[in-house]
């Protein structure tokens with residue numbers, strides 16, 4: 028049985044206020060939300076996603092007044108980033124107050140907070156009157172959803188309502204920046220690229236895309252299985268040999284030829300625009316995954332600005348742990 032999909036923000040806000048689970052659109056990807064201050068509601072998120080362990084969740088706010096209640100303090104560099112990039116695809120990690128249940132942060136002393144740049148999300152958050160904890164609304168380890176239909180396909184039977192706000196414009200998860208230590212550290216490349224962040228607060232430490240996504244110190248050397256397609260995915264340049272497989276799909280950045288060796292082709296941005304490619308990435312991965320292919324060959328994109336986040340997701344998809 029699938030849950031209702033609709034555009035009734037008031038109804039969705041009422042569900043959240045009563046401990047319900049609501050999937051909602053943001054500019055990055057769809058989130059699976061629950062009242063961040065209600066640990067029982069938050070526990071349902073982990074249950075629905077089938078997460079084998081408790082990962083820290085991002086808390087979403089529409090009102091800056093919440094910052095004082097969620098973070099112990101808001102340092103100057105955080106203020107500057109907030110002024111410039113919120114609402115937007117930037118999550119800031121800082122020491123948390125006792126108001127934030129430990130389940131939200133998986134026991135960490137810090138919490139990640141962001142203000143999404145999507146009118147429906149902001150409307151929902153304001154009406155719910157509470158911060159909303161939300162991971163991406165996909166099953167554990169799978170591709171993040173960028174439409175309400177994607178959410179319904181994976182989680183429809185587990186949640187109370189899917190708020191439909193169309194396709195996500197950014198299409199990649201938020202950039203996660205840890206400001207709790209001595210040096211600002213990039214924990215996850217995402218929808219806001221590093222250059223404008225460094226313009227605002229100076230150099231930041233970048234973690235290596237090949238290490239586990241945000242907690243390398245807790246999972247040394249472990250490769251993340253996130254963002255995976257069911258079909259094996261391989262990163263290969265045009266000059267590389269194709270794998271020996273009958274049905275090969277191509278996930279290309281720009282148009283290329285010849286294409287006759289491919290059973291299915293997705294081009295992320297015919298005009299070579301990284302923002303357009305990011306917005307199309309997860310939906311294109313899903314379409315290829317539905318074609319019954321033996322393997323998907325993905326082309327790395329230029330490793331600048333949003334390209335770094337796209338390559339990070341492709342790399343993780345290749346490293347799916349069976």
Ligand code: TXA
Nearest residue numbers: 055057058083084085135137138139162163200201241
């Ligand atoms: O764009 C997004 O960020 C989407 C939308 C729904 O907002 N959310 C999302 O959530 O991608 P999720 O749970 O799929 O990824 C959250 C990331 C994880 O990599 C998690 O480890 C990190 O943020 N994170 C959250 N709180 C953290 C904390 N206190 N310390 C370190 N990492 C944290």
Ligand code: MG
Nearest residue numbers: 162163171200
């Ligand atoms: Mg996720």
